[in-house]
Amino acid sequence: MNKPSRRGPQRTCTACRKILDQSLLVRYVLSPHGEILVDYGRKLPGRGVYTCCDTDCLEKAVRSRQFERVFKGRVSITDAKGLQQSLVEQIQQRVANLLGMARKSGDIVSGSRLVLAELGRVPGLSLVLLSEDLSPTIAAKIRYAAEARGISCYVLFDKERMGQLLGKGERSVVALRCGLLAETISHEILRYKRIAGEA
Ligand SMILES: [Zn+2]
Numbered sequence: 101m102n103k104p105s106r107r108g109p110q111r112t113c114t115a116c117r118k119i120l121d122q123s124l125l126v127r128y129v130l131s132p133h134g135e136i137l138v139d140y141g142r143k144l145p146g147r148g149v150y151t152c153c154d155t156d157c158l159e160k161a162v163r164s165r166q167f168e169r170v171f172k173g174r175v176s177i178t179d180a181k182g183l184q185q186s187l188v189e190q191i192q193q194r195v196a197n198l199l200g201m202a203r204k205s206g207d208i209v210s211g212s213r214l215v216l217a218e219l220g221r222v223p224g225l226s227l228v229l230l231s232e233d234l235s236p237t238i239a240a241k242i243r244y245a246a247e248a249r250g251i252s253c254y255v256l257f258d259k260e261r262m263g264q265l266l267g268k269g270e271r272s273v274v275a276l277r278c279g280l281l282a283e284t285i286s287h288e289i290l291r292y293k294r295i296a297g298e299a
Pocket of ligand 1: 114
């Protein structure tokens with residue numbers, strides 16, 4: 101898990117030249133077909149190029165032809181919009197995987213009634229996810245209860261996808277119990293929102 105506080109290998113953003121822990125940067129590699137690929141999980145082989153996890157640095161890297169410079173004439177296409185889209189999808193997939201882990205470790209409460217009941221009871225919930233297609237009335241109720249406890253609410257996935265991730269039918273409200281997983285998930289969601297332009 102990429103805890104931002106843990107010190108790991110340092111890498112340089114190819115756009116702004118900032119040196120950061122590599123877990124805070126996004127890695128890109130060159131495919132055999134000369135295409136730049138986002139390697140959010142930092143698992144693909146080959147030489148990697150890094151940028152900050154924001155659209156400014158991504159766009160700047162493309163505009164100033166940093167990928168061409170590093171991969172010396174082997175790049176066939178770089179498309180900032182396409183890279184951004186791929187990054188959004190990969191972060192979303194990371195959140196989905198983490199939710200699956202949280203389900204297995206029993207760190208999830210799901211369903212609007214259960215979440216509302218738990219929000220009104222003891223502290224212990226860390227964040228709440230609302231599906232994109234949740235009814236506005238219920239969303240307002242949950243937000244109100246969560247805010248009263250200082251808990252953040254994020255809108256992500258539709259209820260069908262959320263249900264699939266939890267191995268259930270449709271789920272429109274999901275809350276996470278406090279812990280490392282919840283922290284990591286909220287960190288990834290914030291990144292996602294920033295890259296998707298929703299922050
Ligand atoms: Zn940067």
